Amino acid sequence: MFRRWQRRLRYWLHSRDRARFLREEMQAHLEMMAQALVEDGMAESQARSAALRHFGNLAHLQEDSRQVWIARWPSDLLRDTALALRTLRQQPGFAAVAVLSAALGIGACSLVFSLANVALFRPLPVEEPPRLMSIAGLNLRSGKAGQSLSFPDIEDLRQARSFQGIAAYFQFVPAMITTGGEPRRSWGSLVTANYFDVVRPAFAAGRGFAPRDDQPGSPPAVVLSYPLWQSRFSADPALLGRTIELNRRKVTVVGITAPGFRGTESMFYSDFWLPFSMLDVLAGEGMGGDRLRDRGGQWLMAAGRLRPGANARTAASEIDVLGKRLASTYPSTNRERAFRIERAGQLNPGVRKLATAFFLLLLVVAALVLCTACANVANLLLARASARRKEIATRLAIGAGRGRLLRQLLTESTLLALLGGAAGYALAQFGAFAVARSRIPLSLPVDLSLSLDNRVLLFSIALSVLTGVVFGLVPALRATRPDLTGALKGGGEPLAHLRRFGLRNLLVVAQVAICMVLLISSGLFLRSFDSARNAVLGFSHRNLLLLEFDPSLNRYTASDARRVTGEILNGVRAIPGVESASLADSVPLNLEGTQNAFTREDQAAGGETRIRADIYSVAPLFFDTLGIRLLSGEDFRPGNPSGDIAILNQTAAAKAFPGENPIGRRISYLGRTVLVVGLVQTAKSRTIGEDPHPCLYFPIARDLHGNDSLTGLTLVLRTHGDPAAYAELARQAIRKADPGLAVFGVRTMEAQISRALYLPRLTALLFGLTGIVGLLISSIGLYGLISFAVARRTSEIGVRMAVGATSLQVLTMVLRQGIALTLAGSAIGLAFAFAVSRTAASLLYGVSPTDAATFLAVPAFLILIAAASCLIPARRAASLDPIRALRCL
Amino acid sequence: MGKNDLLPGTLDMMVLQTLTRGTLHGYAIAQLLKQLSDDILQVEEGSLYPALQRLELDGWIEGEWALSSNNRRARFYKLTPEGRKALASESARYRRMTGAIARVMGMA
Numbered sequence: 002m003f004r005r006w007q008r009r010l011r012y013w014l015h016s017r018d019r020a021r022f023l024r025e026e027m028q029a030h031l032e033m034m035a036q037a038l039v040e041d042g043m044a045e046s047q048a049r050s051a052a053l054r055h056f057g058n059l060a061h062l063q064e065d066s067r068q069v070w071i072a073r074w075p076s077d078l079l080r081d082t083a084l085a086l087r088t089l090r091q092q093p094g095f096a097a098v099a100v101l102s103a104a105l106g107i108g109a110c111s112l113v114f115s116l117a118n119v120a121l122f123r124p125l126p127v128e129e130p131p132r133l134m135s136i137a138g139l140n141l142r143s144g145k146a147g148q149s150l151s152f153p154d155i156e157d158l159r160q161a162r163s164f165q166g167i168a169a170y171f172q173f174v175p176a177m178i179t180t181g182g183e184p185r186r187s188w189g190s191l192v193t194a195n196y197f198d199v200v201r202p203a204f205a206a207g208r209g210f211a212p213r214d215d216q217p218g219s220p221p222a223v224v225l226s227y228p229l230w231q232s233r234f235s236a237d238p239a240l241l242g243r244t245i246e247l248n249r250r251k252v253t254v255v256g257i258t259a260p261g262f263r264g265t266e267s268m269f270y271s272d273f274w275l276p277f278s279m280l281d282v283l284a285g286e287g288m289g290g291d292r293l294r295d296r297g298g299q300w301l302m303a304a305g306r307l308r309p310g311a312n313a314r315t316a317a318s319e320i321d322v323l324g325k326r327l328a329s330t331y332p333s334t335n336r337e338r339a340f341r342i343e344r345a346g347q348l349n350p351g352v353r354k355l356a357t358a359f360f361l362l363l364l365v366v367a368a369l370v371l372c373t374a375c376a377n378v379a380n381l382l383l384a385r386a387s388a389r390r391k392e393i394a395t396r397l398a399i400g401a402g403r404g405r406l407l408r409q410l411l412t413e414s415t416l417l418a419l420l421g422g423a424a425g426y427a428l429a430q431f432g433a434f435a436v437a438r439s440r441i442p443l444s445l446p447v448d449l450s451l452s453l454d455n456r457v458l459l460f461s462i463a464l465s466v467l468t469g470v471v472f473g474l475v476p477a478l479r480a481t482r483p484d485l486t487g488a489l490k491g492g493g494e495p496l497a498h499l500r501r502f503g504l505r506n507l508l509v510v511a512q513v514a515i516c517m518v519l520l521i522s523s524g525l526f527l528r529s530f531d532s533a534r535n536a537v538l539g540f541s542h543r544n545l546l547l548l549e550f551d552p553s554l555n556r557y558t559a560s561d562a563r564r565v566t567g568e569i570l571n572g573v574r575a576i577p578g579v580e581s582a583s584l585a586d587s588v589p590l591n592l593e594g595t596q597n598a599f600t601r602e603d604q605a606a607g608g609e610t611r612i613r614a615d616i617y618s619v620a621p622l623f624f625d626t627l628g629i630r631l632l633s634g635e636d637f638r639p640g641n642p643s644g645d646i647a648i649l650n651q652t653a654a655a656k657a658f659p660g661e662n663p664i665g666r667r668i669s670y671l672g673r674t675v676l677v678v679g680l681v682q683t684a685k686s687r688t689i690g691e692d693p694h695p696c697l698y699f700p701i702a703r704d705l706h707g708n709d710s711l712t713g714l715t716l717v718l719r720t721h722g723d724p725a726a727y728a729e730l731a732r733q734a735i736r737k738a739d740p741g742l743a744v745f746g747v748r749t750m751e752a753q754i755s756r757a758l759y760l761p762r763l764t765a766l767l768f769g770l771t772g773i774v775g776l777l778i779s780s781i782g783l784y785g786l787i788s789f790a791v792a793r794r795t796s797e798i799g800v801r802m803a804v805g806a807t808s809l810q811v812l813t814m815v816l817r818q819g820i821a822l823t824l825a826g827s828a829i830g831l832a833f834a835f836a837v838s839r840t841a842a843s844l845l846y847g848v849s850p851t852d853a854a855t856f857l858a859v860p861a862f863l864i865l866i867a868a869a870s871c872l873i874p875a876r877r878a879a880s881l882d883p884i885r886a887l888r889c890l
Numbered sequence: 891m892g893k894n895d896l897l898p899g900t901l902d903m904m905v906l907q908t909l910t911r912g913t914l915h916g917y918a919i920a921q922l923l924k925q926l927s928d929d930i931l932q933v934e935e936g937s938l939y940p941a942l943q944r945l946e947l948d949g950w951i952e953g954e955w956a957l958s959s960n961n962r963r964a965r966f967y968k969l970t971p972e973g974r975k976a977l978a979s980e981s982a983r984y985r986r987m988t989g990a991i992a993r994v995m996g997m998a
Contacts, residue, residue, distance in 0.1 A: 004949055005947060005948065005949070008946075008947055008949060009947065012947075022953075022955075022965065023939070025963070025965075026915075026916060026939075026964070026965045027916075027935070027939065029915070029916075029917070029958075029962055029963065029964045029965070030915075030916050030917045030920075030935065030964075032962065033917040033958075033962065033964075034917060036960075055935075056935050057934075057935070057936055061936075062935060062936055062939060063939075065936065065939070065940050066939040066940045066942075066943045067943070068940070069940050069943035069944050069947055070943060070947060
């Protein structure tokens with residue numbers, strides 16, 4: 002066997018010589034045969050041709066013989082590719098349009114796939130990722146999966162024998178890390194000491210935690226992520242084993258994870274990991290230790306590694322059984338709780354459905370773009386196929402097999418698609434870069450880095466090949482349809498083809514229809530974006546500066562916290578030009594924030610009267626600063642009694658006390674009785690597109706030092722003139738109160754609003770972009786089709802003009818064809834858009850899904866563009882010189 | 891005679907057999923096969939040349955350029971020792987096959 006390959010290799014190295022040998026050998030054979038015939042008495046000239054006849058196709062024979070040594074398809078493929086490249090180079094216009102169309106379509110699909118890849122498919126960069134399971138709660142009453150767990154529950158689940166170990170972690174821990182005297186907030190996780198033994202990521206340096214690291218009183222240790230190590234510690238190799246300052250405490254760096262690892266949650270990242278012994282340090286006083294003993298509080302995620310030999314199914318049933326046992330042992334907390342496992346690193350099941358739907362929508366849009374693009378490519382190929390009929394017929398006539406020709410044409414279309422795919426991949430790369438840079442309006446650590454990994458590359462290549470084959474097949478089949486005589490004789494197509502190129506018309510109609518759907522959607526989203534931008538906010542958004550800091554990170558005592566925030570407020574109020582300043586745990590139009598239910602005190606027993614409200618903790622003058630009008634009652638005052646008081650907004654008041662004056666009434670909130678002291682006008686709370694939310698405002702003084710809010714406090718300043726100009730002064734004021742306090746999220750309210758418009762803007766942009774791309778592609782398609790029709794009908798038009806048709810008549814005749822196709826496509830597209838837009842009604846703000854303006858303007862626009870793209874070939878037809886046109890006949 | 895009309899491998903075996911008489915070029919092999927079979931087997935060039943390539947790839951024959959009897963440059967093939975071994979086992983196999991076929995057909 003080995004010797005065979007050796008010989009084959011030698012043959013291959015001398016393939017040119019060997020081909021010549023074969024030729025000469027057969028030539029010699031032929032001559033000997035002819036000579037034998039002559040000796041038998043045949044005339045010399047006849048003998049040669051008789052021998053040749055006997056021999057058959059020499060080239061064929063040589064091919065067959067060579068094939069013994071080297072399989073034929075690679076060299077065929079090579080030659081087809083070279084030929085395809087040559088033909089494409091001869092028609093750069095055609096190639097450019099086809100490649101560009103394919104690039105847009107494939108690029109869009111690849112980008113969407115890369116998004117889905119990160120969110121849904123990408124395995125975690127850990128040892129044996131399929132054996133790492135995430136364990137999450139399932140609320141049996143609400144059916145909600147992906148719930149967090151309590152620590153006692155996790156400890157009990159550790160009895161499951163299918164797992165080598167189960168680690169618990171809390172994903173969202175903000176902490177202040179100080180380097181070079183500069184404090185800055187980072188996001189990390191709190192983990193059990195066995196976390197790294199269970200998850201097993203690779204380490205760039207050092208190790209995970211030792212078993213005793215999470216015991217209270219053990220020396221504090223931390224593991225850092227590679228990106229954090231790079232950005233904050235300039236990749237200092239000596240950092241390992243040294244201490245860093247975290248929330249003003251010295252902690253020892255015991256490990257640095259390898260570059261790819263940023264935690265086990267999909268779409269979120271961690272930049273450091275701390276053992277549970279640090280809980281008290283992080284959470285402020287009196288918050289920590291108890292949490293670990295509380296079975297009721299569900300705040301942790303868990304991951305378990307399967308024992309060798311155990312499989313996911315037995316593990317799942319074991320966990321289920323343990324869950325049932327817990328439910329009967331601790332009915333008060335666990336009655337409605339069950340536990341489920343799944344492969345770790347997937348999106349939380351709670352959001353997975355939504356995310357999948359979102360990706361599906363994106364994918365449909367991208368696929369539509371791809372379809373229109375491919376319709377163009379197919380149309381161009383069809384047009385070219387009929388232009389190349391003569392060439393192809395000639396090749397068929399001299400003995401090329403149909404299969405062989407098909408293969409060659411498909412090579413060409415696949416090459417086109419692959420070129421398009423390469424360009425599309427580059428586009429997707431660029432798109433991913435843009436997505437990663439886009440700021441999502443959340444301060445949570447959302448990871449949007451879309452590395453286009455091999456999976457995406459493979460997807461793009463597969464999609465390109467598929468595109469090339471699917472959309473090249475019909476044109477190729479048509480081109481090689483054996484109808485030799487007609488093609489060879491006339492050069493033109495049979496008359497029937499002249500009038501209706503059914504398939505091509507159909508493709509253009511479909512393109513226009515898809516384009517219409519995309520344009521109508523983008524029109525609706527643009528209108529929705531517009532009305533969102535002009536929505537009444539309920540507060541005055543100009544001249545507001547927002548700064549965030551998190552006193553809970555600095556382990557203040559309650560009195561310290563009060564002193565520091567007081568100093569900060571006084572400091573900023575003293576800045577000349579600052580008209581008013583206040584503090585809150587959250588400000589309007591932040592997507593995240595607390596939500597909770599309250600009831601009227603006199604209805605506290607009944608469950609149905611619970612009113613869900615957005616909960617704000619605010620300092621005095623908050624409403625003043627933001628420009629939210631106080632309708633009745635009074636604002637909080639400095640040093641308000643610690644007795645529970647609250648201010649309601651109109652919406653909350655209308656729900657709780659319809660038609661009554663809420664001032665002086667009592668509500669029940671989290672088991673406490675709260676006195677309503679004020680009523681304010683309703684302002685937008687979370688998003689601009691929302692219906693009025695009930696809101697409940699509490700005085701902030703109560704929970705300054707240890708609030709549960711992950712995101713710290715927001716300082717709000719109303720300034721005279723450009724608020725951005727006050728940023729540095731405000732920072733200085735905070736630094737003066739405590740130089741160790743990290744300031745983050747400095748922005749103006751206008752910037753915040755533009756962030757709040759992120760989603761409407763994104764959808765409008767997305768659909769707008771795809772709509773424009775679709776329009777571009779369709780008009781290219783239409784232009785191509787009409788140009789082609791004009792070229793085919795040149796002689797017919799010549800006859801018409803010779804017998805007296807005016808150029809205007811010719812113009813309208815050609816235009817009519819284009820407009821008819823456009824109208825047909827538009828009608829279909831409108832019907833679709835009408836049906837689809839209703840389902841999108843929930844995504845629209847302030848605009849009806851059957852918005853008349855959109856449904857009138859978009860078709861008019863589309864038809865105008867279509868007419869324009871038909872006009873160029875139509876004018877070419879109208880300006881034909883009848884004499885020259887007739888000569889083509 | 892097309893290549894499918896023979897038992898698989900028979901043509902290769904017969905070519906090897908002709909080469910036991912000495913080195914021959916392609917035309918001579920074809921002529922010899924024709925003569926030896928009393929004009930019954932007419933080997934087409936379309937089968938002969940791929941067969942020669944195959945045998946060369948297997949290392950059973952070797953080709954070399956030389957002058958033919960009427961002073962024409964032609965490629966002469968010669969049997970290698972491996973080719974001789976292969977021929978022996980092939981013809982043994984062939985004898986078994988034809989014997990079996992003959993028994994099936996009731997001719998033996």
